[in-house]
């Protein structure tokens with residue numbers, strides 16, 4: 001009798017764990033598995049130290065004095081978060097407006113396809129993805145446009161992940177990934193037929209420097225589109241709550257200070273671009289981009305428990321719990337930024353390098 005009870009208790013426990021980890025579901029299907037969470041290119045025993053260094057550098061983003069150190073800390077940030085992002089969000093590291101009746105995956109893809117439609121490239125032309133992550137947008141854009149896409153990211157771990165995904169998707173003939181700094185790109189002048197950046201140039205300490213680099217590598221007459229992270233006209237620097245939310249977003253997303261929406265076109269013009277179009281894609285009637293963050297509350301809690309267990313048994317590196325906790329808080333600041341309307345992650349700017357340049 002006792003052994004039967006033991007058997008059923010064991011079976012019930014196993015079913016419970018299975019349900020918790022598998023049926024309750026990964027936040028994003030087909031993402032990375034929890035048991036594969038790593039510190040990117042950082043060895044497991046150094047993850048916690050690197051997290052502490054990252055945190056002390058970005059704790060007061062407005063006070064960052066050594067702008068030249070920013071790319072290194074951004075690189076550290078992506079070593080720490082890339083697996084968690086892939087696990088909990090998917091291969092596209094950006095937001096998109098919610099589209100009623102469509103899945104997150106479809107809304108994400110449409111947001112990406114819009115970028116390449118805007119720059120009007122033809123099949124076979126060569127375009128640049130500035131800050132490509134693990135290449136979610138790159139693959140959607142290459143399939144949609146049949147253009148050749150070259151992506152650049154500062155993070156070597158992402159380069160390897162992106163190349164692996166490109167191969168698996170059968171898109172490695174169209175998609176190439178380069179490890180490098182977008183402030184000094186290893187590309188010739190006038191060598192691209194178009195360029196885009198999706199929620200990436202916000203990491204540049206000076207927007208002017210990255211825009212000038214993009215301008216340099218574009219062929220005259222070709223176009224560049226960017227989805228920028230900005231504070232909107234609703235942001236009031238004298239409001240303590242606004243400041244708290246914006247600082248929370250900056251420090252949890254490795255940003256050396258968010259820019260105001262008015263600075264974007266000004267900077268683009270300053271480096272020589274003509275402005276073709278500018279629009280906040282988050283503004284109504286667009287549906288909330290932050291609803292995906294809110295809907296994930298149960299999944300966050302489940303992920304938190306999973307990360308704690310995996311860290312305690314030594315499967316995930318020590319420090320993963322801290323990084324996950326930081327992201328958990330960041331999700332809340334981002335949601336508050338969206339709900340109050342003081343922040344947008346998709347201020348779109350479409351520019352052209354003049355034909356005469």
Ligand SMILES: C=C(CC[C@@H](C)[C@H]1CC[C@H]2C3=CC[C@H]4[C@H](C)[C@@H](O)CC[C@]4(C)[C@H]3CC[C@]12C)C(C)C
Pocket residue numbers: 027084085087088089092093094095199200202253254296299300303304324327328330331334
């Ligand atoms: C453009 C950038 C990244 C934007 C987003 C892709 C990410 C911003 C915050 C991230 C997340 C927050 C909460 C995490 C959650 C606690 C975890 O369980 C699963 C992953 C998260 C949902 C994670 C996913 C990616 C984000 C939404 C910045 C960096 C410029």
Ligand SMILES: C[S@@+](CC[C@H](N)C(=O)[O-])C[C@H]1O[C@@H](n2cnc3c(N)ncnc32)[C@H](O)[C@@H]1O
Pocket residue numbers: 071074078091092093094130131132133134135136137152153154155158180181182183197198199200201203204
């Ligand atoms: C939030 S992710 C967005 C990635 C991708 N655009 C997407 O939407 O999936 C920001 C990307 O910018 C890259 N990045 C940040 N600073 C960089 C720099 N100085 N040089 C090159 N890439 C950089 C990061 O490595 C990361 O890949």
